[in-house]
Amino acid sequence: MSHKIENVSRRQFLKVSGIGASSFVLASSLGSYTPVWAQPTSQDDVELNLFVSIHADNKVDIICHRSEMGQGIRTSIPQVVAEELCANWELVSVVQGLANKEYGSQNTDGSRSIRRFYTTLRQMGASARAMLEQAAADLWKVDVNTVYAEDSYVHHKDSNRKVSFGYIAEAAGKLSPPDPETLTYKSKKEFKLIGKPVTGIDSTEIVSGQAEFGQDIRLENMLYASIERSKVLGAKVKSYDAEATKSVKGVVSTFKMPEQPMPVMFHPMNGVAVIADNTWSALQGRKALNIDWELGDNVKHNTTEYVAELKNRIVTKGKPIRVKGDVYSDLENSTDTHSAIYSVPYLSQAPMEPSAATAVVKDGKCEIWACTQSPQVTQQNVAQALGIEQDKVKINVTFLGGAFGRKAKPDFSIEAALLAKELNRPVKVVWSREDDIQQGFYHSVSVQHLAAAMDNEKQVTSWLQRTAFPSILWTFTGTVDEPQMNELSLGFGDLPFEVNNLACETHKATGHIRIGWMRSVCNIQHSFAQGSFVDELASKAGISTHKMWHQLLGKDRLVDPKTDDFDYQNYGEPQDVFPVDIKRIKRALDLVVEKSGADQPTKENEGWGICVHRSFVSYCAVATKVKVVENKVTVLEIHSTIDAGTVVNPDRVRAQQEGSMIFGLSIALLGEISVKDGAVEQSNYHDYQVLRMHQCPKIETYIIESDAPPGGVGEPGTPPVAPSLANAIFHASGKRIRDLPVKNHMSV
Structure with a gap:
């Protein structure tokens, strides 16, 4: 060595x-x-x-x-x-x-x-x-x-x-x-x-404003760039008004970004950059571009029709990826069955700090300052875009004002590098909030169908689940039209239930906008559907949701999803070190119920909802209490437990859990990216909302002490939030919400 x-x-x-x-x-x-x-x-x-x-x-x-x-x-x-x-x-x-x-x-x-x-x-x-x-x-x-x-x-x-x-x-x-x-x-x-x-x-540096974020970089002789990018993925620039743009005070130049081929990969989007001696002038110059676009095929994409198409498809038999027993026979012969369809829309990471990168290209070398999650990927892609060796590219990582997966993509750094080379001066590319919401990489829209059968003792004998969503891999291939095993390993094929008959199936779904990673990734939709369906089955059986979870989880044991020929990825970790441990799942669930009092009676128009989920080899349970009056939902309190194995800094774990609760509530209550004629309709926090102070409930977090190896922390808290909220709303009002966000059904 x-x-x-x-x-x-x-x-x-x-x-x-x-x-x-x-x-x-x-x-x-x-x-x-x-x-x-x-x-x-x-x-x-x-x-x-x-x-x-x-x-x-x-x-x-x-x-x-x-x-x-x-x-x-x-x-x-x-x-x-x-x-x-x-x-x-x-x-x-x-x-x-x-x-x-x-x-x-x-x-x-x-x-x-x-x-x-x-x-x-x-x-x-x-x-x-x-x-x-x-x-x-x-x-x-x-x-x-x-x-x-x-x-x-x-x-x-x-x-x-x-x-x-x-x-x-x-x-x-x-x-x-x-x-x-x-x-x-x-x-x-x-x-x-x-x-x-x-x-x-x-x-100290952060609270005093001394910390340097991507948007804070200033270099001598630096120019500022703002880019008018295509609203429709794959659209190409036919013409634009360079002269009108240059007449705007402060504008130095315009530059048509190199036309990028499909698939999307990490390429910058097609468009025209406006370069100025200050950010405001660059933004104002964009308004004068008057670009004429060749829109392409993705202009036909509309989310309303797309989700309807997926819902029609999801009720038919899909491609099996994990099978145990004979679900279809049991469902057909049972006299007590239940089914439901759930959907989650496209979502944006919407970090408080939009993307920003500053570049200098000189003497065959490039230096970048960027709020990036992936400096090595940035280095590789910038080098390729400039046609130089990787060791000629230096990446300086600034603080990130939030990221949630968006800043793992290096497109904004590539933009800065290309412009710095063209202008032969330091160039800072500034993304506006509108740019971030309308031209980002989105969490995939999804639809799921679940069905179950119960015997005379109200024991679940069969569980069928289907999922359909555009794969992140489509972003890199342009041809993949079905979920991949690493995505299906995120809370779907690794379902830990002890049932005699199980079928996990997928359906095709092609991409039309840039699909990328977002905090907790596919666990979001999978936990929402499963956690909601467990609650529905409990209501149908006339038992508590807590008891139904225990029934479905079965005896304490280590679960190996590969037993049923599912190619389980386990977050890239060995299963002998990071097994799926039913005892730890139950412990997280039992503790959140105990600490929150979710099993206690509530006042009229109030209700508790619970859910537990394993993701990123950690175990998290959430209990949410709401009040519903005249179709308005108020979240009163939310509790979470996390078993993340050995914890290095409990203060940071607690903070990340609290952030996960807020992030999860933002998704469940408010989050929705809709597409019309190929373009994202939302543009800023007024129409792509995140949780406001007055909507934020009391938050309590409990860390379960463990000697197990360290698990993930940043993401496991988010998936159980949406189902716990939807379940709470049902128990407070009798209204079952299966299509997120809640704001489309109730006042929030």
Whole structure:
């Protein structure tokens, strides 16, 4: 294995990490090391190179190779490294890593930053600590077993001697690294940082306005660009009024963006850029473009007709992807059956900060500043667009003012790079809120059909479910017209119910607008349908929804969805390490019912709704209480429980759960992107609404303590929210909502 610790020059370290002070650097390239908890599932999970920099004044810099978008990863990653390093937290600073394949995956998505790197980060800290301890032992000429690190000092057990990390860092940098198999790690009871609610390392900068987001970048001699993009996917520019646009004060130039081929991939959309010496002029210049478009075939896409078409299709037999027993025979012979159709519209991530990227292209090189979730993907795609090598592209990651999957796509950075090359000056591309809502990458529209049979004892004997939605893979192929196994593994084919007859089927659905990732992805529609249907079955059987969940989940056991020939993906994790554990599902459900009091009687016109869902190898349950009067719904309170295995920072987990509740309520109550004649109808927060303060209920979150490996946190809280809300509305009013959002049926 390749494993080294180096003392490198300031210039070298600046080149790799962007640190602006001289320091001794402990660099660990983990090569073929296989973490105990996280077996690599792809090449980018094998390689990791994080840097620990110790200054002569004893301060420690720890690189964060993931993107900070409010989830607190720039605190959690240093927490893990500093814990095993035995560094004094007050002396720790975080440095944002550049795009660099040596870090392994830098794509901050899939709720996997801690899940995938926890063990490796601990190794990084422990390896550096071992070298510092050895350097101190050599200094004192004592056995290394007689020294120990604590609070950024190495102490000698047999005397009162101690030496700072900063004093011995240079000597440590000259040592050979230890074999990973010889490293020792702290026990849970010894933790001072892991599992503790450490305050966000960037909190002061963020609340004081000092933090630098993508929209904040300013460079000397910089121009500003705003792009009028095609409203209809694939539309091409036939002509535009360049002269009228240039007559707008402040406008410097116009530029027709290179026409992009299909499939969509990460290409920028076709359109015309207006470049100006300020953002306002660029925005005003767009109004004078008067573009004549060749609209293309997608102009025929209308969501009303499209959803109706999917609903007609979904009631017919589909393509089986998981089968157990004989559902159709049991449904046909049963005298007690129930069925329902559910739909979820297109959705936008709608982060508070729209996309922004600034680029400089000079001497065959490119430097980008962007609020990106995926610096490596950005580097690759920018290099390809410019026709240069990847190592000629430098990606600086700013803070992200929200992202939720939108900023995992590099199209806005490619736009900036192309314009900077054309203008031969620094160019910042600014997306407006309208751009973000109307030309983004959307969560897919979906329709589901569920049916079940019950015996005379009201036990469910059969469960049939079908799903239809345009696949994200269509964005990259233009030909795929059915859901893929990785999407069907997100809360559909991995249904954990213990029923004798089960059938999971899919139907075709082609894409017409850009489909992309959004927080919790396909779990949104799958949990909505399943969680709602469980509640419907409970009402039909005359039992509590809580009891129906227990009945369907069956006995405590580990479920293997692959048993029924389903190609289960398990979020890229090994099932022996991250199994589907029924006991943990029940525990999350039981706790939320207990803490919320969801099983207690309510006042007139009030009702509780519950749901539990496993996603991103974590377990989350939600209980929502509403009041419905004169067809107006008010959400009174919402409770959530999460079992995410080992938790690094409970404060950040709690914050992400609270954010998930708000995000989920926004989707369920208000979220809807509709398309007419190929174009998105919504344009800003007035018609694509997110939860307002007066609509936000009391929120309570409970973290279940666990010694299991770390699971995902950022996304698991969202899926159970919509079904718990819809169920609560039913129990308060008797009105069953199967088509989101709620605002189309009731006042919110």
